[in-house]
Amino acid sequence: MSLTDEAQMQIREQILNGTLRPGDTLPDSVIAERMGVSRSPVREALRLLEQVGLVEKATHRAYRVLSIDRSDLPELAALRVADELLAVRLIVQNRTPVDSLRVHIDEMRTAESSEEFVAADTDFHAGVVALAGLPRLSSRYGALRDQIRLALSVTPHPSGLGTPEFLRSHEELYDLLEAALAHGQTRELLRAWELHVLAGMSSTGMLTPQD
Secondary structure (H helix, E strand, O other): OHHHHHHHHHHHHHHHOOOOOOOOEEEEHHHHHHHHOOOHHHHHHHHHHOOOOOEEEOOOEEEOOOOOOOHHHHHHHHHHHHHHHHHHHHHHHHOOOOHHHHHHHHHHHOOOOOHHHHHHHHHHHHHHHHHHHOOOHHHHHHHHHHHHHHHHHHOOOOOOOOHHHHHHHHHHHHHHHHHHHHHHHOOOHHHHHHHHHHHHHOOOOOOOOOO
16 A cells, blocks of 8 residues: 555545544644655645545645535435436346345344444445446445545434334335346336435435436
């Protein structure tokens, strides 16, 4: 792993685990000294994190953690819907097996904390996007997922998170996905998927549900 990769990984993790909060400044000299490296790889790492939407330019060419809050969730939810529905359509169109998704549902069922449940939920949806087989889509979705995690880090989790109903909604999505693979019809599946994502991010008013 290069010094730039290492710096990017460390800064990203500190942003997503809440050590660095939205709006915090990121002086490259301080970060470089803390990591024991020169400023050059840190600057490059910050530039790369800007490209994926986790940091932004502040004054005097310095960077700061992206200023993001609950008001950004509706837009992020709409973009997430677009990516996931595209993935679902491609999975059905290409008759891609989805057995690998079961493990994430099992992890939700056995989760002992909200953090474990969130991780399994995230892995389930990222797994769906990965099954579409489009590297650029997976890369774009990964950046979007990080921005959503950042926004949720400063807002309460949805009240239904981790409940039997929330788990059951994932089981229903999986069953609908398997049914669509069997008969090729996606209308019910896409509608249910859209509602699941929007409700899970408290953004049901963002889009008019599909007929």
